[in-house]
Amino acid sequence: MRLFELLIYLSNIGLFALTVLLKKGRRRITVFVASGIAAVLLVIHWTVEGYRIQLFFPYCITIIFLAISGYSYLKKNSFKKIPRFLLGSVYTAIAIMLVGTAGLMYAFPVFKLPELTGEFKVGTQTFHFVDTKREEIFDEAREGKRELMVQVWYPTQAGSGKRASFIPDTRILRYMAANYGLPGFTFQHLKYVSSHAYSDAEISSAQTSYPLILANPGNGSSRFLHTAQAENFASHGYIVAVIDHTYNTLATEFPDGRITTSTTDDLFSSDDDYQTGREIRDKLGKVLTDDVSFTLDQFELIQSGQIPSHLKGRMDLGHVGVFGHSIGGATAYDASYDPRIVVGIDLDGGLYRLRDTVSLRKPVLFINSESYSEKLKRVMDNRVYTDTELNRMGSTREWEDQVTEDKKLELKRMSEAVDEGGQVLIIENTEHLNFADVQFISPIFNLLGITGKIAPERANSVINAYMLDFFDMYLKNQGGALMKGPDSRFPEVKFVTSL
Numbered sequence: 001m002r003l004f005e006l007l008i009y010l011s012n013i014g015l016f017a018l019t020v021l022l023k024k025g026r027r028r029i030t031v032f033v034a035s036g037i038a039a040v041l042l043v044i045h046w047t048v049e050g051y052r053i054q055l056f057f058p059y060c061i062t063i064i065f066l067a068i069s070g071y072s073y074l075k076k077n078s079f080k081k082i083p084r085f086l087l088g089s090v091y092t093a094i095a096i097m098l099v100g101t102a103g104l105m106y107a108f109p110v111f112k113l114p115e116l117t118g119e120f121k122v123g124t125q126t127f128h129f130v131d132t133k134r135e136e137i138f139d140e141a142r143e144g145k146r147e148l149m150v151q152v153w154y155p156t157q158a159g160s161g162k163r164a165s166f167i168p169d170t171r172i173l174r175y176m177a178a179n180y181g182l183p184g185f186t187f188q189h190l191k192y193v194s195s196h197a198y199s200d201a202e203i204s205s206a207q208t209s210y211p212l213i214l215a216n217p218g219n220g221s222s223r224f225l226h227t228a229q230a231e232n233f234a235s236h237g238y239i240v241a242v243i244d245h246t247y248n249t250l251a252t253e254f255p256d257g258r259i260t261t262s263t264t265d266d267l268f269s270s271d272d273d274y275q276t277g278r279e280i281r282d283k284l285g286k287v288l289t290d291d292v293s294f295t296l297d298q299f300e301l302i303q304s305g306q307i308p309s310h311l312k313g314r315m316d317l318g319h320v321g322v323f324g325h326s327i328g329g330a331t332a333y334d335a336s337y338d339p340r341i342v343v344g345i346d347l348d349g350g351l352y353r354l355r356d357t358v359s360l361r362k363p364v365l366f367i368n369s370e371s372y373s374e375k376l377k378r379v380m381d382n383r384v385y386t387d388t389e390l391n392r393m394g395s396t397r398e399w400e401d402q403v404t405e406d407k408k409l410e411l412k413r414m415s416e417a418v419d420e421g422g423q424v425l426i427i428e429n430t431e432h433l434n435f436a437d438v439q440f441i442s443p444i445f446n447l448l449g450i451t452g453k454i455a456p457e458r459a460n461s462v463i464n465a466y467m468l469d470f471f472d473m474y475l476k477n478q479g480g481a482l483m484k485g486p487d488s489r490f491p492e493v494k495f496v497t498s499l
Helices: 004-021 024-049 053-075 084-106 171-180 187-191 223-235 274-304 328-333 370-381 389-391 397-419 456-473
Strands: 121-135 143-154 163-165 194-201 210-216 239-244 251-253 259-261 315-325 344-346 364-367 423-428 493-495
Touching: 004 024, 004 053, 004 084, 024 053, 053 084, 053 187, 053 239, 084 389, 121 223, 143 274, 171 187, 171 251, 171 259, 187 259, 194 223, 210 223, 210 328, 210 456, 223 239, 223 456, 239 274, 251 423, 274 315, 274 328, 274 389, 274 397, 274 493, 315 389, 315 456, 328 344, 344 456, 364 370, 364 456, 370 397, 389 397, 397 423
Parallel strands: 121 194, 210 239, 210 315, 315 344, 344 364, 364 423
Antiparallel strands: 121 143, 143 239, 163 194, 251 259, 423 493
16 A cells, blocks of 8 residues: 555544544534645645545545535534434445445555565566568458567666556556456556566676576466566566567557457357367467567567667577466477477466477476366376266366376376476465466455465565576576475475376
């Protein structure tokens, strides 16, 4: 909660208390002065912090109290006696509004992103890439080439000026709210959340070059929702490029103002059989994997100076890593077949295109939520769903048998990656969305089970520590201590020793 938001809310409580508790004769001047103070706080809040819809009731209460108390004070008389029932109703309404506001401020805070743990400050730049060799297949009009927005975070020595916003475009925030079935104004306050990055800052000269990491959000997610991870890696001396996979994101805005939204869910039908659904997912996955390959092509052009950027000549393209969440995690694994990519990390993502590829002979780190690991463990233990369980899941035995068949092949591929120097970890008390910044947006996500019991800050800290250690080991030839086994500093992390 921001300072003046809190002061406005407390001033409203004070106004309410003064009105209820003070005797009629002593109320006029005191309430007028208190209303004036509240109004000043309101103006400062609007000017310095910016208004937001969650504080609508305190705004109204402040203005109404100021108007009524000001009129009473200037006219030197009191209003006619108000019937007790009506007065009680007004007091009850104000109390309900104040309690409701407290709930809204708790549910939708203007939060702070976790502090950076590295030595570097961070800069950011956004690119618009057009792949002239690929037609866009997810656009309903089926016209045009595949376009991507890619945001990069990188080390910088001295930040100056205003930091970039966490999610800078309010139109994107409307689509985010719609994605959760909420009114469009619900997340508008997130425009006040600041990142740690400075826009278009010069890259740090502390090193001649920095390893490159490519990152992939999950289905219906956004590059903005991996800001905390990207910034933290950049603070440790990495250049991190997060790809908005067009039509697979909740919304992507292009430089000309166009906004695309997620249409890839429309590819799947409730009437599809399992094999059809798998083929569609593999087709989608191929596009996402090609996005990574194409993006890496563009960074080679940036490196050579063919695309203007501060990053020219500053990337170590001999040490490239990739990570992603959910289907973005599967994308990270699949993209690792590219010989230019050294190592990958899959965050809670089931693999795709397993039958189209041979074994991947590279190290991959798999970090899974507790819920997803339970699904994999069921397959490893050859447990069979009962009819009651199938009914509760709304599934069929035939469908789950095919899922099991795919998961066994997935476990085989995971085991092969571990043999090459990878690892499989489980983070206790996590759910699927603990691997993205969506976990910071609202504490009610935890209450609803959308995120796990673990505190978002702790989940972010643990996941970042293991990802950084893994990338350091393979992209910087340092670190690797956390990959050797359990660590008392991170009791939530469990190593899977057998697949």
